């Protein structure tokens with residue numbers, strides 16, 4: 001430990017124990033006052049994780065605790081008994097101070113209860129910041145409702161992890177993406193992925209069709225020929241070994257030299273046999289016409305249904321299996337488009353099924369990039385202004401519709417209205433109801449602008 005580090009440790013404890021200070025404010029204070037830490041040889045700002053590790057480690061008050069790290073994240077029954085001993089190193093802070101910091105940490109932990117403890121952001125880390133390339137992480141906004149007291153429902157966003165003050169604001173990208181829209185857009189694309197040219201091309205190349213059968217047979221023939229020649233070499237070298245003159249001066253040296261060649265031949269034989277096994281498996285899969293993408297296609301085609309039954313953690317896990325990275329536009333596009341491209345990576349198993357979460361290593365990974373700009377804009381992304389909808393309805397159906405009617409129909413078919421949309425204060429107030437003819441025309445416009453799915457049908461029920 002450097003003297004400079006000891007000073008920082010002391011500072012973290014002192015600041016944290018000041019009455020109004022919390023973990024985040026300590027971190028901000030350090031960064032604002034120009035303190036830096038060295039991580040992997042690079043100078044970087046302080047963050048919450050680092051400060052928490054310093055505050056929770058008894059090492060700094062001169063103690064060493066065994067099994068502390070090993071117990072982390074384990075259930076209580078599986079934990080090993082922690083052993084605390086006085087270390088030989090010098091304490092940086094008094095034990096009493098460490099205890100006080102711990103007491104404050106425990107107090108603080110209770111205060112941060114989550115509204116939805118199970119909620120996990122599905123694409124955290126997978127969506128990349130258009131400015132610095134780091135993974136976007138969850139940002140929550142909880143706005144106070146000034147009219148009725150309490151809070152509005154929290155809205156979750158994705159934001160650059162390095163825009164946060166606690167990270168020293170290393171990136172200037174402040175745009176945020178509504179999670180519901182972004183997650184929904186990615187979901188919609190996953191649902192139609194197997195029908196895209198990119199997916200089909202990538203899998204045809206990896207798994208092959210009838211034309212690749214010939215190529216694989218050629219490969220197999222070549223590998224067998226090479227194996228045969230290595231075996232012949234091994235046999236020949238064995239003979240050489242037998243014919244060495246035991247009585248000659250250089251016998252030991254010559255023996256070792258030949259033996260080394262034999263060892264190398266064994267290694268190559270093993271390698272070739274493994275390769276032959278792999279090509280044979282692949283060939284069998286192609287001959288049987290089993291597309292290893294079968295299971296993947298089944299998962300993707302029923303993604304919608306599957307997704308609804310999954311927990312947050314399972315959804316995130318599934319996305320992580322298939323998606324390498326997601327690129328987004330840095331600013332809002334005119335048609336509402338957010339997604340630029342998605343890089344996929346699918347595991348392929350030649351002997352039959354591909355099951356996500358399979359502990360077995362895949363035989364091959366199929367990677368490809370999907371250019372989302374070539375696909376129609378997804379429903380969660382799409383948006384059109386009231387003026388655009390009015391104009392479309394006028395041109396297409398020759399009808400004049402009011403914003404009130406459009407709002408009614410949007411609400412009826414579940415188009416996100418945003419929190420600023422005002423419902424009438426008095427539910428009994430007389431509101432003119434949109435006639436069927438106009439409703440159909442507006443619904444048609446909403447489909448045209450992809451704000452509702454193409455399959456949406458007119459419902460007789462009250463708007």
Ligand SMILES: [Zn+2]
Pocket residue numbers: 129130131132133134160161162163171172173
């Ligand atoms: Zn960034």
